[in-house]
Amino acid sequence: MSTSDGALLRVEGLRVYFPIKSGIILERHVGDVRAVDGVDFELRRGETLGLVGESGCGKTTTGRAIVRLYRPTAGSIRFDGQELAGLEGEALRRVRRQMQMIFQDPFASLNPRMTLGSIVKEPLTIHGIGSPKEREGRVRQLLEVVGLNPGFVNRYPHEFSGGQRQRIGVARALAVQPDLVVADEPISALDVSIQAQILNLLERLQGEFGLTYLFIAHDLSVVRHISDRVAVMYVGRIAEVASSRDIFLGPLHPYTVALLSAIPIPDPAVEARRRRIILKGDVPNPVAPPPGCRFHTRCWLRGRLGNPAECEAVDPRVRDLAAGHQVACHFAEQVDGSAEQRLVTGRGAPPASSPA
Numbered sequence: 001m002s003t004s005d006g007a008l009l010r011v012e013g014l015r016v017y018f019p020i021k022s023g024i025i026l027e028r029h030v031g032d033v034r035a036v037d038g039v040d041f042e043l044r045r046g047e048t049l050g051l052v053g054e055s056g057c058g059k060t061t062t063g064r065a066i067v068r069l070y071r072p073t074a075g076s077i078r079f080d081g082q083e084l085a086g087l088e089g090e091a092l093r094r095v096r097r098q099m100q101m102i103f104q105d106p107f108a109s110l111n112p113r114m115t116l117g118s119i120v121k122e123p124l125t126i127h128g129i130g131s132p133k134e135r136e137g138r139v140r141q142l143l144e145v146v147g148l149n150p151g152f153v154n155r156y157p158h159e160f161s162g163g164q165r166q167r168i169g170v171a172r173a174l175a176v177q178p179d180l181v182v183a184d185e186p187i188s189a190l191d192v193s194i195q196a197q198i199l200n201l202l203e204r205l206q207g208e209f210g211l212t213y214l215f216i217a218h219d220l221s222v223v224r225h226i227s228d229r230v231a232v233m234y235v236g237r238i239a240e241v242a243s244s245r246d247i248f249l250g251p252l253h254p255y256t257v258a259l260l261s262a263i264p265i266p267d268p269a270v271e272a273r274r275r276r277i278i279l280k281g282d283v284p285n286p287v288a289p290p291p292g293c294r295f296h297t298r299c300w301l302r303g304r305l306g307n308p309a310e311c312e313a314v315d316p317r318v319r320d321l322a323a324g325h326q327v328a329c330h331f332a333e334q335v336d337g338s339a340e341q342r343l344v345t346g347r348g349a350p351p352a353s354s355p356a
């Protein structure tokens, strides 16, 4: 996989396995949940990389391994030139300051017994930043930056709405002036009317503080406007990475095309014309991922582009198909991304033919 200069974070061959144990006394290791199973990507300074995929494909585990809340089973995580994978103790604590996480559920992630002021101040105390008086000042400043009234420092999380609570989570993440923020589905738990406000806030803060974002979402439509590039994950692996524009206008992995086809279009005439690709079957169990191409058990193009036996037996490596466009499919050259895209968006497409 190609890399470019200016990468803040470079992940290579990342694996995070959760061991499965059996037996109460002699806990035998009987297998692993291969949540992340050989993932490569990079994050350039100041960009937003959207990480999308269905539930259970390993997005959160990837994010948590990067900020070293999980220890990788294998692989390399280079952050600003420093290898994080085996880091421990004081060295890990120091680097953690540069990487912060924003969580999906702003209520569950905030301690209900702590006041707003102490929640935002805590990371400053942990990292020994500033005098007590300076910390108070910094907390007030952070609250203003995220659009919260600094007069509310003595209130508790339950006194705030979902959107306000997520602002608290953002203020807490920014307290230590990180370079990288991993935002794990930061708007999924919020009312639709509030989601855009939080997205706008995150975009504004990125510009103001030069932040780099890994933005995790279920749904491609959420990452469309905020991401410079998008990585699509499937069962512990990256299926496709490209600029946001290329993912939306010329997807080359059959899985990405299917995900795009699931985004509703608010125009009933277009909606009636477009084709929806319904993936059959369940997402495979990451304890025993399918051999060959992991997507072969559900791929709607298997056998239509080339020899299906190859899909079933040979694991497709991630290949560069165009500048900055990487795909893990044996037959990606034959996926006419723009034609497929016309089909799923209904733009200029003929009436829908029978689905695959």
Ligand SMILES: Nc1ncnc2c1ncn2[C@@H]1O[C@H](COP(=O)(O)OP(=O)(O)OP(=O)(O)O)[C@@H](O)[C@H]1O
Pocket: 018, 033, 034, 035, 053, 054, 055, 056, 057, 058, 059, 060, 061, 062, 218, 286
């Ligand atoms: N601590 C854990 N112990 C065992 N298995 C885990 C653990 N955390 C996650 N998993 C499993 O690893 C796989 C990937 O989980 P992960 O939470 O990373 O997926 P995700 O893409 O974030 O899903 P979602 O969209 O539902 O948040 C799933 O099969 C999950 O059940």
Ligand code: SF4
Pocket: 253, 254, 255, 293, 294, 295, 296, 297, 299, 300, 301, 302, 303, 305, 311, 316, 328, 329, 330, 331, 332
């Ligand atoms: S390698 Fe085969 S099964 Fe996998 S995505 Fe490509 S066509 Fe589908």
Ligand SMILES: [Mg+2]
Pocket: 059, 060, 061, 184
């Ligand atoms: Mg998750």
